[in-house]
Amino acid sequence: MSSSTELTEKKVFLLKSLDGVIFEVEESVAVQLEVIRELIEGDCARPFISLYNVTSEILALVIEYCKHHAETCSGGTSATIADEDLKTFDNEFMNVDENILLELCSAADYLDIKSLFELTCRTLASLIKDRTIIEVRKMFNVENDFSVVEEKAVRKEFAWAFK
Amino acid sequence: MDRIQPPLVDTTACLCRVDAGLKTVAGAKKYVPGTKLCLQPDIKPSIHPTRQKPPRDRNTSQSPLLPGLPDDLAIACLIRVPRNEHRKLRLVCKRWGRLLAGNYFYSLRRNLGITEEWIYVMKKDRDGKISWHAFDPIYQVWQPLPPVPKEYSEAHGFGCAVLSGCHLYLFGGRDPEKGSMRRVVFYSARTNKWHRAPDMLRRRQSFGCCVINNCLYVAGGENERGHRSLRSAEVYDPNKNRWSFISDMSTAMVPFVGVVYEGKWFLKGRGSHRQVLSEVYQPETDSWCTIYDGLVAGWRSPSTTVNGHLYALDCKDGCRLRVYDESTGSWSKQIDSKMHLGNSKALEAVALLPLNGKLCIIRNNMSISLVDVSKSDHGSSSTDEHLWETIAGKGHFKTLVTNFLSNLAGTRFKSLIVHSQVLNA
16 A cells, blocks of 8 residues: 555555544645644654544544645635635534534644644634523533522622623 | 740741641640741641642542533633623633633733733713723723722822733822822733732822833822922832832922833923923933923823824814824824814813724713724825724713713713723733
8 A cells, every 4th residue: 555655646644533444645635734744754654644532523524624725725826815715614614513613623632733723712712702601501511510609609799790 | 835936937948837837736835946847747737738639639520621622722712712701701610710710811812912902991970980991892892890999989180000911000199088099909801800009109199100111100290288299209010019219300290191102201291380391201210301392392182102103182082193203303293084073071082092003092972983093194195084993982871962962051071081091801
């Protein structure tokens, strides 16, 4: 396998997800994953790279993201058009449920993809906007550990804000 | 027993307060002076940091900030939540509340360069009561704030300044009952609370103040006793948490306008015989100089610097600005919106502030305009109307029309703005 990929013009790397699914990615995509770039530079990327913290479902999304970004950036279009295009893509791409977002965020951190990490963090932060306290707890599965008395005390501290 | 207490504490080897603990520890009687009491394991172990938290596992078993994410990633998400949602975040659960109440959260925001600037406006109503509000220029909403401390709720002639970007200080002034004050308090935009700071060295009111290199300078003003104006000046360094005197001014004065330009503090005010005086202070040499022309010639309105350029209001309602021309040493340039609003007290522009590289004009009726001075060519084009942008209308408090009518009817305007500042968090 490795000998045949070296013959082709574009180098290809194999990524193995937590659940054993193997993905084939081109070098231009693979190097966006900072972790993998290091492995490639250290020549430790054969026969395949095992990513123990990422499921195939999430890895597929990550690769889709990196692919689009790699293509857009090398596409030769003007910078402003590329920017616009990436923005639309990012917005679409982030249109997934919270649990996927959380996993993407964690994967972006693990694979060290700065732009995706920033994007997922910002998206998660924006989910909190326009939601009530109860909705935020429910969405992120955060338990309300304030007792009635404690919650009252916090609200009292901000009494001027809830008038 | 009490007699032998002091020598027991070996201050070089011990940071804990043994003297307080001794009274409760029976074994302490056996101690001879000079022993390192605090190292004895049977004496008040709780004050030793290493033993302070035996149930360590409580930390590890506590629920994550965001289930499904490690805490450091959860924090990376939470710090990106816009500032006007922070009050809500505190009420989600205890851990979020604790995170938001600490300095850590806001220093991360600062390091990432994602802090947001809000405008803080302090006003005095007809009964002399001080109240204040914050304006979020991004979401364009007014935010409630914890009330000002009691000492300042009806004070006159107090100073107001911002240190470290997020601490708003109130200092000096006159309390209607207690007279001139030395008191200093500050509000932290991070904790959203008021705190006490060391008193000033002199009681003073109606003085001048400024911030240079994150140090707070105050000068002149009056002291109630004898109604004499003051020559003295002092500086507060928040790192040292201490006030100290700087050189006296050449003449005593009650300043009415001041600005920091190129690291120097320019002040203009009235002397003890009501004569108009101007002085400039240089912090490096700690010296005051009387000046008569240049920047101070014809200068009398609120001023500020944006990107190194000095601007002043040139019209009562803030529809026109003057720009100081360094090369000629005069206020020869203008930026004019040609949109005159009127001369009423309500429409009077009371403050100029730098906000995200733009110039922010605040009027008595709480309306706020932004002027994009960076796009101005300083007066060579005929109109600069396009540079003006209103971010806070009059709607929230009182409409322009009712203000206008109440002015026509001869009633005094409801409230006047006494201070405006910008805080980052």
